[in-house]
Amino acid sequence: MGRLTSIIAAICLLAALSGCNTSGCLENRSSVPLVGFYDSATEKSISLDSLEIYGADAPGDSILSAPGTPISQIYLPMRATKDNVMWFIAYKWKNLDNLDLVDRIDLDYTASPYFASEECGVIYRYRITRCQYTRNLIDSIAITDSLITNIDTERIKIFFRTSADDEPEDQPQESPQP
Amino acid sequence: MCAVSVATWGQRRINPVETPATTTRPVNELANDTARINARIRASMAHYHDENGNIIYIDTVTGREWRDSTAMLKKIPMKYPLLTAVSVGVDIWNPVMRAFKQHYGLIDFSAKVNLHNRYQPVFETGLGMAKNTPADNNFTYKSPLSVYFRLGCDYNFLYNSSPDYQFTLGMRYGFSPFSYSITDITINSDYWGETARPEIPAQHATVGWWELAIGLRVNLWGPISAGWTLRYHQLLHESKAEYGKPWYIPGYGSRQGAITGSFTIYYTLDFSKKAVEAIAPET
Numbered sequence: 030m031g032r033l034t035s036i037i038a039a040i041c042l043l044a045a046l047s048g049c050n051t052s053g054c055l056e057n058r059s060s061v062p063l064v065g066f067y068d069s070a071t072e073k074s075i076s077l078d079s080l081e082i083y084g085a086d087a088p089g090d091s092i093l094s095a096p097g098t099p100i101s102q103i104y105l106p107m108r109a110t111k112d113n114v115m116w117f118i119a120y121k122w123k124n125l126d127n128l129d130l131v132d133r134i135d136l137d138y139t140a141s142p143y144f145a146s147e148e149c150g151v152i153y154r155y156r157i158t159r160c161q162y163t164r165n166l167i168d169s170i171a172i173t174d175s176l177i178t179n180i181d182t183e184r185i186k187i188f189f190r191t192s193a194d195d196e197p198e199d200q201p202q203e204s205p206q207p
Numbered sequence: 208m209c210a211v212s213v214a215t216w217g218q219r220r221i222n223p224v225e226t227p228a229t230t231t232r233p234v235n236e237l238a239n240d241t242a243r244i245n246a247r248i249r250a251s252m253a254h255y256h257d258e259n260g261n262i263i264y265i266d267t268v269t270g271r272e273w274r275d276s277t278a279m280l281k282k283i284p285m286k287y288p289l290l291t292a293v294s295v296g297v298d299i300w301n302p303v304m305r306a307f308k309q310h311y312g313l314i315d316f317s318a319k320v321n322l323h324n325r326y327q328p329v330f331e332t333g334l335g336m337a338k339n340t341p342a343d344n345n346f347t348y349k350s351p352l353s354v355y356f357r358l359g360c361d362y363n364f365l366y367n368s369s370p371d372y373q374f375t376l377g378m379r380y381g382f383s384p385f386s387y388s389i390t391d392i393t394i395n396s397d398y399w400g401e402t403a404r405p406e407i408p409a410q411h412a413t414v415g416w417w418e419l420a421i422g423l424r425v426n427l428w429g430p431i432s433a434g435w436t437l438r439y440h441q442l443l444h445e446s447k448a449e450y451g452k453p454w455y456i457p458g459y460g461s462r463q464g465a466i467t468g469s470f471t472i473y474y475t476l477d478f479s480k481k482a483v484e485a486i487a488p489e490t
Contacts (some may be wrong), residue, residue: 109405126405143451146343147344151394
């Protein structure tokens, strides 16, 4: 009887130890690039509260960020069913609130499914192949890592011209290949 | 007259007593004590430690060397013959855990040779499979029946006790070639209002790992014994995975798990009973 009790106790202990193996999904459950905002003159992070950011052809014209909320970073979702995504940044501030001054960011990429883990599931991973943008208030865009995964790290930096004296340019500019 | 009387009255009569203590001469009884002689000699000599840790004394006059036998470690003899026993076992841990909703694993077999009841080379093999559709996730993971192998050795700390009770510590190297597939994938994008259903083709992988195993084994009845083992393991190498690393590895278990266990029923062929007398407890 004593041996049987010991065997049962050992089985329960081993079952408990084997069950303590998973801690849930510690990363994002989808691949969404984290974009940071910077001052082009100082190259320091800045917080802007007058931005309205939305995606082209988003259903219901839904926006990702509304003016009034200061933000220094934002997640801009990619489209798994297409190989291109376009985001718009409108400036809702005094004389900058003009359709002609809305900046556009255009990304081309390749998407492939990827099994992240049992906890995080299957995601898409995106490899950015080309980045185009207008330079109304955007000075430049830097892509620190062209492979977008579910790991939460800033991969795109947008440098804004924050001086009021700068004249916006109308022609779209293409960034160097990532 | 008076002076003579005074002289005879003041003088004490000496009357010696003859006993063995008074008849023996004073002798240094420790003069021939060899332990003290050797200690004095050692104190005046150079010495060094050989490769086995023994103290070697050197007579600096004659150059003679001798080993200090008092400091030598006692070599404990192994009481059991070289081929003590051979055991075959079946691990029923995974079949039991499947009853507790574990979604992988099947069965494991082992063969162990008991040398001197001390060193135990072991070979393990088994079959594993997996199928899992997590409730809060977007895929189904499948891994068909695959074989795995483990090779290692255990050390029994109770080697001079009865082989019916063993406490072992061992290491293993494990290896498994297998395939896996991920199906029924659904990826939703709330912002864009889109649902993607990609497909990941069947993947093939080979994985190697090492294990540290602590085991306890007791005899149940006759040749039947039971042992449970706690295993700590880590991956050593694995093949490249284009669409993501496998979640389940046959013989290893879930990738996230560093600790697992096993419960094995053994059948033992004992070759030691006729060759070894009953062990008396050491006093």
